[in-house]
Each structure stands twice: as C-alpha cells, then as structure tokens.
Amino acid sequence: MLSHPPAKVHRMFELVEPIGTVTFSEVVNEAFLALGMRNYWDGYFAGRAAPLGAAPAEVVHAVFYNFAEGEVARHIPWVWGKITPEEAIAVREQASATALRQLLGEWAGFPALVRIADLATRAAVSAPPEGRPLYAGLRALDVPEEPVARLWHAATLLREHRGDGHNAALVAHGIGGTEAHVLMALSLGMMAEDFGRIHHLPKARLAAVVDGLRDRGLVDAAGGFTDAGRETRRRIEALTDELAAPAYDVLSADELDELIAGLEPIAAAVQAADD
Secondary structure: OOOOOHHHHHHHHHHHHHHHHHHHOHHHHHHHHOOOOOOHHHHHHHHHHHHHOOOOHHHHHHHHOOOOOOOHHHOOOHHHHOOOHHHHHHHHHHHHHHHHHHHHHHHHHOOHHHHHHHHHHHHHOOOOOOOOHHHHHHHOOOOOOOHHHHHHHHHHHHHHHHHHHHHHHHHHOOOOHHHHHHHHHHHOOOOHHHOOOOOOOOHHHHHHHHHHHHHOOOEOOOOOEOHHHHHHHHHHHHHHHHHHHHHHOOOOHHHHHHHHHHHHHHHHHHHHHHO
16 A cells, blocks of 8 residues: 555655756766766766675676676776775765755755755655665665755665666566666657667667567567557566555655655756756
C-alpha cells in the first residue's frame, strides 16, 4: 500500500530530473576539464561514480547498467589516475550548485527555496538504501548546508534512488541496458538508430539488440513497438514509480503537496533557462 498516489510520486520524478541533471551541464564539464579530464565522459564517470569510491569499471558498468559493453572502461580507472573520488565529489557538488544557481537566476535567493530544499532533503535521506548501490553511496556523503547546493544534492539522491529501482525493474522484466535504450527511443517516437544514447553503436551491434527484442515479440518488423512491447514498457515504468515511492513516506500528504508546488516553478525556471 503506497503512502502517496502514484501520480504524485511520478510527478516528483519529473520535477527533480531537471534539477539533478544540471550536473551534466557545461559548467560542470568545464570544471572537470580544468582538472585534467580529456573529455565530457571522463568527467561524467568521475563525478557520478565517485560515491562508489575507486570502483573498477566492471562494478561501475553493473551499477550504471545501461552503458554498452566497454564504454565505462574507456574512462575508469583512467580518471582515478588524475583525480580522487573525494576530489570528484567536491568538484561535482560545487560546479553543480554553481550551474543550478545560474539557471535559477533570482529564484536562487528566494527564502521559499530554503523550505523546499529542506523538504526534499528529508525525503532524500530517508529512502531505504537496500539494493540501491548508487543511492547508498550518495547518502553516505555529507548534505551541503547552502540551500541551492542542498536542493541539488537532494534532487540527485532522489534521482539515483529512483534510478537504482528502475534498474531493478528492468532486470525483473529481463530487459538489458542497451535494450532499455531501444525501448526508451520507441517510447519517444524515435527509431533506435536515431536515439542519442545508442546511435553511435556499430550498426550490426544495435541491429542484433533490436532483433533480440523482435524475437521476444516486443518490437515489430518495422522496428516499432508491438502491443506487448508497449505494455512491457508501461509495467517497467509503473514498477519504477512504485519502488521510488518509499522515499516520500516520511512526508505527510500536505508536505508532499507543498514540495511539489514549490518545485514546479523551480524546475520550470531551470528548464526555461536551459532551453
């Protein structure tokens, strides 16, 4: 029995996503490049994997789940020869807070943001960590004091908690990492070969993944969704929301409504500035 309606849990995902993903912006990229990273993906893997410690590529690949074989190993452990996980955590937090502050503009100084950051943090640090390796690593870190940094940190915790659960839902439905990207592309009305996360894969390799989904009745002859594929995608998303819901058990219905209402203009400001 969920404490809050699934629609509100899903709405929280929609609202924390643009806030948490400022960590993948150019401001953060430039901060990592300044410390010797060779490209965007060095900084991406250093920053996002840092809460796991100096984990080998095999572990990061398993935890991140949806990168193609060999992609993680092009960056890890190389990055740990240039920067420590502790340094990567600090750079990521500082640069992400800077990026979020820039995107928020005048919102960054509003007193209401303090209350929203506090509510989001209460939820973010109360979720069950079992079976959530990336979330557990993040939760072991100190929570920033400064409100904008705290809001980013809370959004990142909630995002990765949901992401760990999403990976569990994919595993439960027998969907591999690259297959998940194919299903995501189709849900967005795109063909797999046009989707940014996998369009770079060798054509034969991507075709083999699509063929495997076709053999299982999830993709049709033209490369689009079958009814079974669409239903599988729906079930995965519903289970992901269900697994994300316990993070909000600590909040009353009124507090969750307050958090959603407070996050809506903040997320809108971030998306508008980013666009």
